[in-house]
Amino acid sequence: MTTGCGCSDNNKEEADSVVHRNNIPVDTALRSRLADFANSPRPQGDFAFKVYDLTAEKTVYSYNENMALPSASCMKLLSGIAGLHLLGCDYQYETTLAMRGNVDAEGTLKGDIAFKAGLDPQLMEADLQPFAKALKDKGVKAVSGKLIVDLVVAEPVTSEEHWFPWDLTFSKYGLLYKGDKRIVRALRATLRGQGIATRDSQIVMARVPEGFTTVYTSTRSIEDVVKRMWKNSSNTQATAMLYTIGHHFRPQKHPVPSGVIYLKNFLRSKLGHRDSRIVIHDGCGLCVYNRLSPNALTAILEYGYKDKDIRGMLERNLSIAGVDGTLAREMCGQKVRGKVKGKTGTLSHPYGISSLAGLCEGSNGHMLAFAIMDSRMSVLDARVLQRKLCEAMVK
Numbered sequence: 001m002t003t004g005c006g007c008s009d010n011n012k013e014e015a016d017s018v019v020h021r022n023n024i025p026v027d028t029a030l031r032s033r034l035a036d037f038a039n040s041p042r043p044q045g046d047f048a049f050k051v052y053d054l055t056a057e058k059t060v061y062s063y064n065e066n067m068a069l070p071s072a073s074c075m076k077l078l079s080g081i082a083g084l085h086l087l088g089c090d091y092q093y094e095t096t097l098a099m100r101g102n103v104d105a106e107g108t109l110k111g112d113i114a115f116k117a118g119l120d121p122q123l124m125e126a127d128l129q130p131f132a133k134a135l136k137d138k139g140v141k142a143v144s145g146k147l148i149v150d151l152v153v154a155e156p157v158t159s160e161e162h163w164f165p166w167d168l169t170f171s172k173y174g175l176l177y178k179g180d181k182r183i184v185r186a187l188r189a190t191l192r193g194q195g196i197a198t199r200d201s202q203i204v205m206a207r208v209p210e211g212f213t214t215v216y217t218s219t220r221s222i223e224d225v226v227k228r229m230w231k232n233s234s235n236t237q238a239t240a241m242l243y244t245i246g247h248h249f250r251p252q253k254h255p256v257p258s259g260v261i262y263l264k265n266f267l268r269s270k271l272g273h274r275d276s277r278i279v280i281h282d283g284c285g286l287c288v289y290n291r292l293s294p295n296a297l298t299a300i301l302e303y304g305y306k307d308k309d310i311r312g313m314l315e316r317n318l319s320i321a322g323v324d325g326t327l328a329r330e331m332c333g334q335k336v337r338g339k340v341k342g343k344t345g346t347l348s349h350p351y352g353i354s355s356l357a358g359l360c361e362g363s364n365g366h367m368l369a370f371a372i373m374d375s376r377m378s379v380l381d382a383r384v385l386q387r388k389l390c391e392a393m394v395k
Contacts (some may be wrong), residue, residue, distance in 0.1 A: 021104040024240040026057035027364045033392040034061035036359060042385060045352070045377025049389060051292035054305050054359075054387035055366035065298075068277035068291035069373040072345030073233045074213045074355040075285030077297060078312075079259075079303040080226050083241045086248060089309040091222040093244075098212035099129040099138070100304035101122030103157035107133050113215075114148040117188055119247060119255075120220050121174045121240030127218065128175075128190040134216035136194040147198050150208045151188065152247055153255065154180040157239060160256075164288040164313075164349060173236050177243070177306045208309075230343055235284040242283030259283060285345055288353070297357040303361070305369065318342055319356050321390065340392045346379055354382035360393050368393055 034051055038061070048064035059065075084091075095118060106292015113135065117123075156179035157170065175186055188198050225241060246259030263280050267273045273296050281287035294313040304310040319325025322337030327342040332336060342358025357371035372389050374382035 006319075010315065019172075022057070022364075025057050025360055026053045026058050026060045027366065030362055030364070030393065031061050033342055034389075037392050040388075043377045043381040045381075046373075046375045047377075047385070048077050049372035050295050050298050050364060050370065051389075051393060052298040052302060052369045053362070053366050055371050060368070062294065065295040066275065066277075066293050067276065067373070068279070068293050069355070069375050070288055070347065070353045071285050071290045071292040071373070072286040072344055072347045072353050072355055073235075073238075073344035073356050074292065074297055074371070074373075075280070075283065075290050076229045076233065076238045076345075077300050077304075077357060078263055078267070078280070078292070078341050079238055079241050079245070079283035080229050080367045081310060082263055082270075083245050084222065084226065084313060085266070085307070086245055086262065087222060087268070089313060093118050093123075093220040093222070095120050095123055095131075095133060095218045097216045097321045099135065099140070100212045101145065103139045107139055109140045109143045111143075111147070112145035112148060112212075113140075113143055113369070114150060114212050116208050117148040117152065117176050117183070119152050119209065119240060119244050119340065120176055120218070121225055121237055121243075122220055123174045123218065125175050125178055125186040125190070128186060130218070131187075131216045132190045132194040132196065134189070135259045138215060138391060140196055140325065142180075142196065143198060143202065145202070145249065147178065147187075147202045148204050148206055148208055150206065151176070151183065153243065154205065156182070157243075160282045160287055162281060162289055164286075166340075168235050174240070177240065178234075194309055209287055221395040223235060223313060223317070228311055230314075230317045231319050233344060234325050236287055238284035239282070244282070255271075256282075265267075267296065271296070273299060286347075286349060288347060292373075294357075294371040294373055297355075297373075298369045299368060301357060301359065301369040301371075305367070306354060314359060315341065319344065330383060331390055333387075338389065340390045343385070348379055351376050352382060354379045354386070356386040356390075362393055363395055371388045382390050 048067040049058040050062035050065040103274035157177040228237040243255040246255030249262040250258040279291040319327035320343035321340040322332035340360040345355035347353040355373045
């Protein structure tokens with residue numbers, strides 16, 4: 001009697017692949033440059049960084065990589081990548097207007113209309129015009145029944161308790177984050193502008209029942225949101241992403257605490273990070289009590305890079321040094337310009353906080369993930385350190 005070895009061809013190929021990757025060396029010259037960088041004189045303050053070789057799947061060099069520091073807007077990397085994992089890179093925000101019943105000769109809809117909103121963070125009041133026009137094109141001049149308004153959240157977005165009041169202009173949030181009263185007022189005004197009047201007594205806040213026919217649908221891709229989150233560091237879009245994550249994760253609960261719970265679970269279950277020093281209060285990074293580490297940030301980037309769809313999102317939507325986004329005026333010199341894609345994080349209060357995390361190609365052709373975090377030092381000094389790190393990586 002003979003027995004097999006218990007290793008299938010597929011498992012052997014996978015094992016060989018792992019062995020092959022583990023045999024890829026890192027750039028020793030880069031490691032030496034990074035060691036010099038870490039040991040060079042620098043301004044006083046908290047300082048930590050890590051450079052990880054995504055091609056070789058090894059750390060090139062790190063310094064205080066587990067130090068949990070204020071993340072500022074680098075938190076948007078976590079909320080963005082976690083959101084893309086949960087929702088999918090093809091996720092679409094939808095907002096619809098529907099009707100049921102028949103329109104008589106006088107243009108009265110003998111039935112109801114329904115406005116069903118998701119959490120599209122870029123839908124503004126002016127964007128309601130096509131909804132009302134589509135209804136008018138159906139011949140509707142009046143409605144005999146109800147105007148049903150179906151919202152995911154009825155309360156307007158509010159400040160996280162640790163946000164500074166000047167950090168965020170709430171008027172810049174999309175219509176769907178301004179509360180049911182504002183949404184209903186905007187919807188009625190838009191309908192009235194097309195000659196379709198409604199009364200207060202016709203308004204019903206409820207889920208849309210069966211039997212309605214869609215009149216108009218507005219869609220927005222999740223990439224539109226991610227682009228503003230990462231390239232332009234939009235706090236409103238990142239907060240909206242947290243709302244979307246939380247609603248998808250626990251539909252019956254308030255989306256903000258649910259979203260925060262999901263981000264914490266993502267770090268633990270997907271990345272294996274259980275460090276109690278990591279703190280998450282929001283999805284945008286405005287809270288000064290948020291804490292991430294260079295180790296956590298590079299792990300987040302590694303996770304996103306290994307997913308080909310999320311990798312595409314990162315490559316298209318991170319800021320490019322000296323070219324666009326929040327890095328348009330940073331690292332404009334020939335050494336680095338166009339060679340680094342990253343997410344900035346800056347808070348000037350209550351003390352200087354500045355972080356940078358992202359991707360770049362090393363001088364040996366390997367793709368690198370990196371994170372550098374500085375706090376309790378001048379933001380200008382921190383940006384000099386960030387530039388020097390990037391110069392060392394791409395030299």
